[in-house]
Every structure is written in structure tokens, then in C-alpha cells.
Amino acid sequence: MKRLWTPAWIARHVAMVVLVASFLGLGWWQVSRAAAGNAISWGYAVEWPIFAGFVVFVWWREVKHALRGATTTGESHASGTGPTATEQGGGAGRPRPVVRRPVRVTRVAVDDGGEDADVAAYNRYLSWLNANPGAKPGDYPG
Numbered sequence: 001m002k003r004l005w006t007p008a009w010i011a012r013h014v015a016m017v018v019l020v021a022s023f024l025g026l027g028w029w030q031v032s033r034a035a036a037g038n039a040i041s042w043g044y045a046v047e048w049p050i051f052a053g054f055v056v057f058v059w060w061r062e063v064k065h066a067l068r069g070a071t072t073t074g075e076s077h078a079s080g081t082g083p084t085a086t087e088q089g090g091g092a093g094r095p096r097p098v099v100r101r102p103v104r105v106t107r108v109a110v111d112d113g114g115e116d117a118d119v120a121a122y123n124r125y126l127s128w129l130n131a132n133p134g135a136k137p138g139d140y141p142g
Helices: 007-035 039-074 116-133
Strands: none
Touching: 007 039
8 A cells, every 4th residue: 555655656646636526527527518509518517527437447357466566476566577486486586587489480381372463573673672672663564
């Protein structure tokens, strides 16, 4: 619970209260305008409380995420180092960062059988352009 009273979290709490109060106030203002005869304000009178509910939803989700992160992973995520080998079951003692390797994907050429003559000519043109990077399309000999 102590994590929710840092300066950044206090700013989030204040922003949530200000936004919810503002959105509900704007919703009430739209209700008064709609009661005065402005028919389109009924739609806005419904939208503003929905916006306020969304702000509360996002704030609550972030609070739960912060509390869950504090209880399950300790201080490693608080320092911003990311997952460690000891958190993933890799050894005891001092935690070390996990090295993530890039995924290599091989491309396999697909032969669709017979090629259209126009497609084959266009592919030859593209391969010529690729082989001659400084050439202009008008320089193509084919």
C-alpha cells in the first residue's frame, strides 16, 4: 500500500479525482442544457458519465497492477530491470537479467506452378532494378 503514496501516484490520484469530477460536472451541465430544449445534449449527457467511468476503470486497473507487481516480484520490477533468471526458475542467489534472443524466421519460396508471362516479365524487371540500384526505369534493356 505504501507504493501508492509516491509523488507519481499522488499525481495520478489527483488527476483521477479532477477528471471524474470534471466529467460528471460536464454531464450535469449537458443535462441542464437538454432540459432547456437542446435535444443533442441528451447524447452528451450520457457520454460524460461514461468517460468518468472509464477514468475510474483505468485508475483501478493500474492500482491493482501496481499492488500485484509489488507482492509477486519484489523489488526487481520496481527498479525497472525486468524479469530475472531467479524469477523464472533459473538458479538461486543473486538475480541476473534474462537475455532474450531474436527470433529467426526462414522464408520458403513457394512455386505456384506455371507463371503468367506478364508476371514473369515484371519479376525479371524487378530483379534487374534490384541488381542495378542506380539505374532508371528507362535504362531497362528488356
